[in-house]
Amino acid sequence: MSLLETQNVVRTYGKGTTKFDALRGVSLAIDKGESVAIIGKSGSGKSTLMHIMALLDQPTSGSILLDNQPTNKIKGRALNKLRNQTFGFVFQQFFLNAQDTVLENVMLPLKIAGVTGKRRKELALAAIRAVDLESKAQNKASNLSGGQKQRVCIARALVNEPQIIFADEPTGNLDSTTGEMVENILFKLHREKGITLIIVTHDPDLAQKCQRQIQIKDGLVVEGGE
Numbered sequence: 001m002s003l004l005e006t007q008n009v010v011r012t013y014g015k016g017t018t019k020f021d022a023l024r025g026v027s028l029a030i031d032k033g034e035s036v037a038i039i040g041k042s043g044s045g046k047s048t049l050m051h052i053m054a055l056l057d058q059p060t061s062g063s064i065l066l067d068n069q070p071t072n073k074i075k076g077r078a079l080n081k082l083r084n085q086t087f088g089f090v091f092q093q094f095f096l097n098a099q100d101t102v103l104e105n106v107m108l109p110l111k112i113a114g115v116t117g118k119r120r121k122e123l124a125l126a127a128i129r130a131v132d133l134e135s136k137a138q139n140k141a142s143n144l145s146g147g148q149k150q151r152v153c154i155a156r157a158l159v160n161e162p163q164i165i166f167a168d169e170p171t172g173n174l175d176s177t178t179g180e181m182v183e184n185i186l187f188k189l190h191r192e193k194g195i196t197l198i199i200v201t202h203d204p205d206l207a208q209k210c211q212r213q214i215q216i217k218d219g220l221v222v223e224g225g226e
């Protein structure tokens with residue numbers, strides 16, 4: 001049974017002469033516990049699709065179903081809550097708060113979810129432990145290496161025990177050894193906690209480690225949609 005489904009998703013940017021169809025009718029279904037890579041050339045529509053699947057953007061037409069329920073009527077606070085509870089994000093544009101500690105950064109999604117006090121700290125420390133950064137918990141996020149920052153992002157993404165982790169080029173800015181460590185953490189979470197992984201990547205090796213590769217070309221799925 002599919003966990004996340006897109007039905008004939010179209011996303012048009014702009015109006016008039018600048019109108020551009022970034023997605024031209026994307027239908028795909030992702031099962032619970034799957035690991036999926038979204039691949040394709042620059043400008044093919046990968047990030048647009050990822051944002052729509054993660055309910056960060058709305059399609060111009062078409063639908064997104066989560067657990068077989070349509071999501072188009074969920075708005076505002078309810079939508080934020082659903083996203084916060086269901087998804088974890090490892091996105092380059094979702095920066096860490098540089099002046100806050102690692103612990104504070106990882107506690108943030110729990111704070112938003114209304115988890116308080118000791119429990120908030122314990123859950124955050126468990127996530128920090130899962131990415132092997134316990135010794136840095138009190139460090140400012142700015143005083144970390146690139147790979148360590150990415151691991152903090154993963155800890156923050158997993159602290160709410162999400163069903164799905166969306167990762168946009170999770171190893172893009174990292175050297176190969178550090179990138180491999182970050183990959184290993186993501187796949188370990190997938191194997192051991194059954195978290196569904198949806199990863200946008202240009203890296204063919206990372207894509208091959210996923211159970212399925214969905215290839216996007218000019219706003220359409222050309223391979224791996226089902």
Ligand SMILES: Nc1ncnc2c1ncn2[C@@H]1O[C@H](COP(=O)(O)OP(=O)(O)OP(=O)(O)O)[C@@H](O)[C@H]1O
Nearest residue numbers: 013014020022040041042043044045046047048049
């Ligand atoms: N806000 C926007 N307004 C207008 N056009 C946009 C906007 N965002 C994206 N596009 C266009 O939509 C198309 C798909 O963009 P998208 O970012 O989804 O591609 P991508 O496959 O993720 O590319 P990359 O691999 O370079 O990140 C591109 O042609 C892009 O120029």
